[in-house]
Amino acid sequence: MPANAPEIDLRSDTMTRPTPEMRRAMAEAEVGDDVFEEDPTVRALEERTAELLGKEAALYTPSAHMANQIAAYLAARSGEEIWAHELAHILGNEQGGTSVLSRLLPRTFSGPESAPEQGWLDKLIQGTDDVHRAQPALISLENTFTGRVMPLEGQRRVAAFAREHGLKVHLDGSRLWNAATALGVSLAEAAEGADTVTVCFSKGLGAPVGAALAADRDTVRRARRARKLLGGGMRQAGIIAAGALYALDHHLERLADDHARAQRLAEALSAAPGLSAEALTNMVIAKTEPGQAPKLVEAAGAQGVACIAIAPDTVRMVVHLDIAESDIGEAGARITKAAESLKA
Ligand SMILES: Cc1ncc(COP(=O)(O)O)c(C=O)c1O
Structure with a gap:
């Protein structure tokens, strides 16, 4: 992972890096x-x-x-x-x-x-x-x-x-x-x-x-x-x-895992103060209080979790190949902490 990359990058499913096996297949391609x-x-x-x-x-x-x-x-x-x-x-x-x-x-x-x-x-x-x-x-x-x-x-x-x-x-x-x-x-x-x-x-x-x-x-x-x-x-x-x-x-078969992980993340975030969250396939859409989304993104970023504000009251998180099962609990905990810091 590059030195400046966030620890848990939920900005988009375009953020994935090729796995070693994929790189090998690419290197050997006719x-x-x-x-x-x-x-x-x-x-x-x-x-x-x-x-x-x-x-x-x-x-x-x-x-x-x-x-x-x-x-x-x-x-x-x-x-x-x-x-x-x-x-x-x-x-x-x-x-x-x-x-x-x-x-x-x-x-x-x-x-x-x-x-x-x-x-x-x-x-x-x-x-x-x-x-x-x-x-x-x-x-x-x-x-x-x-x-x-x-x-x-x-x-x-x-x-x-x-x-x-x-x-x-x-x-x-x-x-x-x-x-x-x-x-x-x-x-x-x-x-x-x-x-x-x-x-x-x-x-x-x-x-x-x-x-x-x-x-x-x-x-x-x-x-x-x-x-x-x-x-x-x-x-x-x-x-x-x-x-x-x-x-x-x-990687086709495993997409159901991303959807299940998005669901778990949405459930965890719905318990965070001031947030409600919904899983849509591999995405989690979290509603904040009015105008709070950019602040939540910034606070989550400080916790090493990258996500995107898609509206003043909406944060998007995308689960993908580079998000492990353990990242879900970790992301849920860190974003909850970020949400709590906005309340303090
Ligand atoms: C629904 C949809 N269509 C098309 C695209 C274009 O993809 P790309 O920018 O990789 O060409 C995107 C990118 O996120 C997308 O979400």
Whole structure:
């Protein structure tokens, strides 16, 4: 661990470092030039990912961000509409890429689910033949959504609506592994109805780099060109793809442990003064008294526990591969101490 790293880092599941076994797999990876589609390890990862997600093909990308943006770029033409939740990562946390790169018009909704309500869909689809109106092209969903697992009914309903009206559905499944684990369904089932699916290897799975976009063969062929347009063609990428392959083999099953640990941490924190906490898959969302979240984060940091204030009264903690069972009790005790110090 680097000298300046917090002892218990709960900021994100992107903080994991490759395990010694993963590093060995990476060091020994067979490689080639992936821009020429000659890297056997990347090929193996893409085929494995597609198979897991029940899609025809997949493309390895440097990031989930890029996979999402490629999906939007391919699904809609300049000036067309993307429909997504106002908190969707693809809209708010990717540098406005859907507007900057694809020049799409975002139409947003709010609510507890990543999928829009039927009434919203029915209203928005009206008048699309009006000459003034931008044309809808893509509905983007997310699972897990802000850590929360989304029931599949919404996705099925949106997919049926999209098919009926000739729209595409993208699923930002950066944490689809967590969603499928929590729902107790296969990844293919969790991806059903989506034309394109992003998955990310460098979050809960603990690989150092990379994501994938899965879809039908023709879309993935076009996605390969779009990735090149964005400068995302990689050469001997098998080195990093091997980490992702290793993660699929060894770190998928253990995600249920992260969820159980998040649950235990939430229970411990709910007993702390001024806090209430809820576990959402691998995340713990703790509510503080108004305006106290940044102070709690600072006080926890002084105790060697790193977490993030996502609102003035909300702290987020994420459990991941580098958080051991013993860290949970320790984090609970230290954050409780931090909460007590704010009361003193
Ligand atoms: C839901 C979701 N989608 C996409 C991304 C983008 O991932 P990355 O920044 O690794 O490309 C993130 C990152 O945290 C995310 O949470």
